Amino acid sequence: MRLTPMERPKMDSLISVKDLSIGFHLRDLMLPAVEGLSFDVAAGETLGIVGESGSGKSLSARAILGLVPSGGKVTGGSITYQRAEKSEVEITKLPKNGKEIRSLRGADIAMVFQEPMASLSPVHTIGSQIITTLRQHTCLSKKAALDRAIELLNQVGMSSPAEIAEQYAHQISGGMRQRAMIAMALSCDPRLLICDEPTTALDATTEAQIVELLAKLQGDLNMGMIFISHNIGLVSEIADRVMVMYLGQEVETGPAKDVLRMPGHPYTRALLNALPAFTEPGQALATLQGAVPDPTSRPSGCAFHPRCPEFAGSQCKNKRPSLHQLAERHRAKCHLHD
Numbered sequence: 001m002r003l004t005p006m007e008r009p010k011m012d013s014l015i016s017v018k019d020l021s022i023g024f025h026l027r028d029l030m031l032p033a034v035e036g037l038s039f040d041v042a043a044g045e046t047l048g049i050v051g052e053s054g055s056g057k058s059l060s061a062r063a064i065l066g067l068v069p070s071g072g073k074v075t076g077g078s079i080t081y082q083r084a085e086k087s088e089v090e091i092t093k094l095p096k097n098g099k100e101i102r103s104l105r106g107a108d109i110a111m112v113f114q115e116p117m118a119s120l121s122p123v124h125t126i127g128s129q130i131i132t133t134l135r136q137h138t139c140l141s142k143k144a145a146l147d148r149a150i151e152l153l154n155q156v157g158m159s160s161p162a163e164i165a166e167q168y169a170h171q172i173s174g175g176m177r178q179r180a181m182i183a184m185a186l187s188c189d190p191r192l193l194i195c196d197e198p199t200t201a202l203d204a205t206t207e208a209q210i211v212e213l214l215a216k217l218q219g220d221l222n223m224g225m226i227f228i229s230h231n232i233g234l235v236s237e238i239a240d241r242v243m244v245m246y247l248g249q250e251v252e253t254g255p256a257k258d259v260l261r262m263p264g265h266p267y268t269r270a271l272l273n274a275l276p277a278f279t280e281p282g283q284a285l286a287t288l289q290g291a292v293p294d295p296t297s298r299p300s301g302c303a304f305h306p307r308c309p310e311f312a313g314s315q316c317k318n319k320r321p322s323l324h325q326l327a328e329r330h331r332a333k334c335h336l337h338d
C-alpha cells in the first residue's frame, strides 16, 4: 500500500520534521544532502537514526538546532518544535543566530556530540563550563550553579563529582569526558536530547555504560531523544523506533523490534547481516560492497541500486521507489514492495 499522506504519529510530537530538504552550494549547483525527510519524536520516546557516513543523519539532526554548516541551506520543508506551553516554533524560519534559536539551543533542545575532546574547552574546568551553560539559560547564582553542576556530574555517574568539576578535559578519561558532555547537555533540563554518535571514540565496555546511562536518563527525565549511530545493533538497544537513512533519504522506519526482526529494505538487511549477532558461529561476517556515493554523482532510480544485493532490474535503475507501508508505523522505500 502506498503511503499517501505520510503516516502520522500517535503521540504529541515534541519535534516534527516534514519534507525536510537541505542542500549545499557547489559553484552554480545546489547539491541535495537531505531530501524529503519526515519524522517525529514525542516526549519519552527515542528515535534511532542509522546509516553510513554521508547518509545525512547528523546534518538532519543539526538542522533541528539551526546548525546547518556554512555553504548549506534548508531548501524545503519544515521543522516544528512544540514548546512546553504548547506554542509552536517553526525552526527553519528563525534567524540563524537570533535570540529565539539561541534560547532553544542548550535549553529546550540539547546535543551530545561525537568527540568530547573537540567540544569541551581545554582551558576551562569541567565545572566552569557547566556553570557557564547554566548561567546563560537560568537566573542561578554562581554558588547555586556550582551546586547544580556537581549534582549533574553525580547524576551521570561520576564518583567524585566535586573533584571532577575542578578538573580539565585532558585530566579525565574518554568515558568521563563523555559523561561530562552529557551532564552539560542535561544542565537546563532539555525536553529533547540529540546524541550524535556519542560513543564512537569509546571502547566497547564504556560504550555499553554510556548507552545504559542515556537510556536511564531518558526514562527518568521523560525526554524525547534522537540517537544517531552508524551501528544498527547499538541503536536497536536504545531506540523505540529506528529510521534508516541512505544518501540523504529515509529508506526505512519502524518500531525497533520490527526493523530488527523483519527488515523491509535491502540496505537495512545488509547492515544487520554485518553484525556478529546476526552471523552463525564459524561463518564470515557479511560485508556491504562499495561506499555511499558522492552527492555530485547520485545514482539514477533507487540511489542504493549499484550496491544492492537484491537488485531487481531496470525499475531499480530507472525509477525512484516510493515509501510503502509494511505494517502499522513500519515503512520502507523499495521497489520490492511495489
Ligand code: SF4
Pocket: 265, 266, 267, 302, 303, 304, 305, 306, 308, 309, 310, 311, 312, 316, 321, 333, 334, 335, 336
Ligand atoms: Fe534494491 Fe531495487 Fe529495493 Fe533499491 S529498489 S533497495 S535497488 S531492490
